[in-house]
Amino acid sequence: MIGIISFIGFTLLVAIIAYYATRKTDESSSDGYFLGGRSLTAGVIAGSLLLTNLSTEQIVGLNGNAYSEGILVMAWETLAAIAIVITAVFLLPRYLKSGLTTVPQFLRDRYDVSTKTLTSALFLTGYVVVLLPIILYSGSLAISTMFDVPTLLGVSSKTALVICVWGIGIIGSIYAVFGGLKAVAVSDSINAIGLLIGGLLIPIFGLVAIGDGNLFQGLDVLYDSNPEKFDSIGGPTASVPFATIFTGMMLVQLFYWGTNQQIIQRALGAKNLKEGQKGLLLAAFIKVLGPIIVVLPGIIAWHMFEGQLPKADQAYPALVNAVLPTYLVGFFAAVLFGAILSSFNSVLNSSVTLFGIDIYKQHINQDATESTVVKYGKIFGIILAFAAMFIAPLIANAESLFEYLQEVNGIYSIPILTIIVVGYLTKRVPAIAAKIGILSGSLLYILSQFFLKPYFIDNAMAEAKAAGITDAAELAQVEAAAYPHFLHVMAILFVLNVALMLIIGKIWPRKDDYAQEYTRQVDIEPYRYVKAVGIGIVILVVGIYIYFAN
Numbered sequence: 040m041i042g043i044i045s046f047i048g049f050t051l052l053v054a055i056i057a058y059y060a061t062r063k064t065d066e067s068s069s070d071g072y073f074l075g076g077r078s079l080t081a082g083v084i085a086g087s088l089l090l091t092n093l094s095t096e097q098i099v100g101l102n103g104n105a106y107s108e109g110i111l112v113m114a115w116e117t118l119a120a121i122a123i124v125i126t127a128v129f130l131l132p133r134y135l136k137s138g139l140t141t142v143p144q145f146l147r148d149r150y151d152v153s154t155k156t157l158t159s160a161l162f163l164t165g166y167v168v169v170l171l172p173i174i175l176y177s178g179s180l181a182i183s184t185m186f187d188v189p190t191l192l193g194v195s196s197k198t199a200l201v202i203c204v205w206g207i208g209i210i211g212s213i214y215a216v217f218g219g220l221k222a223v224a225v226s227d228s229i230n231a232i233g234l235l236i237g238g239l240l241i242p243i244f245g246l247v248a249i250g251d252g253n254l255f256q257g258l259d260v261l262y263d264s265n266p267e268k269f270d271s272i273g274g275p276t277a278s279v280p281f282a283t284i285f286t287g288m289m290l291v292q293l294f295y296w297g298t299n300q301q302i303i304q305r306a307l308g309a310k311n312l313k314e315g316q317k318g319l320l321l322a323a324f325i326k327v328l329g330p331i332i333v334v335l336p337g338i339i340a341w342h343m344f345e346g347q348l349p350k351a352d353q354a355y356p357a358l359v360n361a362v363l364p365t366y367l368v369g370f371f372a373a374v375l376f377g378a379i380l381s382s383f384n385s386v387l388n389s390s391v392t393l394f395g396i397d398i399y400k401q402h403i404n405q406d407a408t409e410s411t412v413v414k415y416g417k418i419f420g421i422i423l424a425f426a427a428m429f430i431a432p433l434i435a436n437a438e439s440l441f442e443y444l445q446e447v448n449g450i451y452s453i454p455i456l457t458i459i460v461v462g463y464l465t466k467r468v469p470a471i472a473a474k475i476g477i478l479s480g481s482l483l484y485i486l487s488q489f490f491l492k493p494y495f496i497d498n499a500m501a502e503a504k505a506a507g508i509t510d511a512a513e514l515a516q517v518e519a520a521a522y523p524h525f526l527h528v529m530a531i532l533f534v535l536n537v538a539l540m541l542i543i544g545k546i547w548p549r550k551d552d553y554a555q556e557y558t559r560q561v562d563i564e565p566y567r568y569v570k571a572v573g574i575g576i577v578i579l580v581v582g583i584y585i586y587f588a589n
Contacts, residue, residue: 098238098333098378099177099355100444104278105337106346106354109268110587114279114288115445116329117580122292123323124573126306127316130297133463135312138560142300142459143397149462149553150470152401157477158455159397162300163423165451166390170301171383171427173444176434177352178379179203184356185372201432207376208428211383212421233374235325238332240371241355244362245339261342268338271587276515278442280524287453287526290533291445294456300389311562316569323576327583391420446488446525453529454480457536466552468544475543476536483535487528495522 104112139145143162147155179200183189188199243254250257262269273279279288296302309315340354343361348354363371395416400407407415434443457480458473499521503514523531557563 098375099181099352100442101333102337102340102355102358103350103352104442105268105334106341106348106351107337108273108277109265109270109338110330110334111271111273111277111279113271113330113334113583113587114273114284116333117327117583118284118288119292119296119329120323120326120576120580122289122296123319123326124576125293126297126303127319127323128569128573130303130463131306131309131315131319132312132563132565133555134303134307135309135315135561135563136557137555138558139307140396141307141393142298142303142455143393146458146462146473147397148555150458150473154458154470154473154477155397156401157474158458159393161451161455161477161481162393163390165448166301166386167423167426168430169444169447170386171390171423172430172434174379174382174386175204175208175427175431176200178207178376178383179431180352181356181375181379182207182372184353185359185368185375197432204431205428207379207383208424208431211380212387212424233370234378235332237367237371237374240367241359241363242331242335242339244364245336245343245358248362249339249342261339265338265342266589268341269587270589271584272589276512276519279526280519283524283526287449287524287529287533290453290456290529291448291526294452298456298459299452300393301386304385304389304392309561311564313562313564313566316566320566320569320572320576323573324579327576327579387420387424390423391416394419449484449488449525449529450481453484453533454478454536457533457540461537461540462553465541465544466554467548468540469547469549471547472540472543476540479539480532480536483532484528487532488525492522492525 101112101115134142134145137145137148141159143155143158146158180203183196183199183203188194188203189196192199192202194202246254246257246261248257249260272281273283274281306315306319309318336358337354340348340358344354344357348357359368359371395412399415399419400412403415404411454477458476461468461476462473496518499517500514503517508514508517
């Protein structure tokens, strides 16, 4: 009962603070609603970025991977810091120079309106079919397990999951649709502090439990008992083979942190470039420490439960129940609930922005006032939220939640990254090249992962079994060798699509060079130490990898 009371109390406190912080924001204007009035400071940007990313699909999913494979999955966290630095130095100055509200608006200026619309539609499809349902599912799994909702309500696990999905979805929709970006960002910043504190407490209590009351003894026991879990170099059968770090991994990170509307919208709302860059660099530094929260608990769970959990994605909520004192469960559940809402709100708010600015205003009602655009954006957000709530329970059969998310995201992430990179680095590549790049990138990836990959793997496995191979490790080697890892496939398609766009640009170039215009909506004086701090963060990431390499 104490846990439930503290959970409700902290959640209401965050909501009240977010409400009062946004009362002076004009939510009837597009800048006020979609970008928080372009008033976000470095601290708010960093907190909002971290909590948007550090939600249950990350905490539950990545700890589940760490439970199975160990520290090598930290690549998803630590390498993000390098991508954020690149975004701060290279991409954000260009975004703010154009005064963008959405990333596809750049594609309108660089290519044409139909390219912008096609990209917005691709973003929205990915959000509703993949990202929003996964956020709802992973969050519901965590809350249901921590509070033992099936026993509490006397229902089945499946019914409890559905109840949690709809509860989170409805509350999140109210935040995102009716509060706008500033309400989301302010609540994110508060929850980020709570989540960092709570997130650090879980491994601390876990190590203390393993070490019979001694934190450092627990760390020694964990490492001595499971040395194979502390190798940062992934083999060919790992979910993140070491070679993928230099191919598709960095492309995925650049897309997520540099071009994904859900993430970059926080930086687009910066009061100036200096604040935006400081916020991104702060977020990058904290991401380097991320494995303590999203990787180490999974390894602790592997040791404590002796690898006997029925599903790897249960590792984190099971560990929380096992080691966290009862009086702290409610607080931690509240900040975890805040993290769930953060990711859900962020995606939903970005979807509302994309639809309102890039589709409704552009194609449905070009004469619409700003308040009308906001109104219909909110209606679309409600429809999107309900669709995600219906889809979320269907994800329960996925083997690895986090890996599934990353692989499916490739359908739209690499094509979008390709046309943005080519758009910024060239001046004469035409709009038709961008359209072909988007369509070919998506279709070839779908062909690769959902048709060719199963075909080659099934044939290889059948041949292996016919040859009498039954050992699980040997079969895993056969499967890994049968078809390139999905991150390698992303890199191959990225190179092919860039080459295709450049060839088209050579044969049918634009009539005139593209030149970016400075709209003067935002001060673009850079943070004076952005390059020095960025280099320091990159060196820190490389050092961590070298330290854990066995």
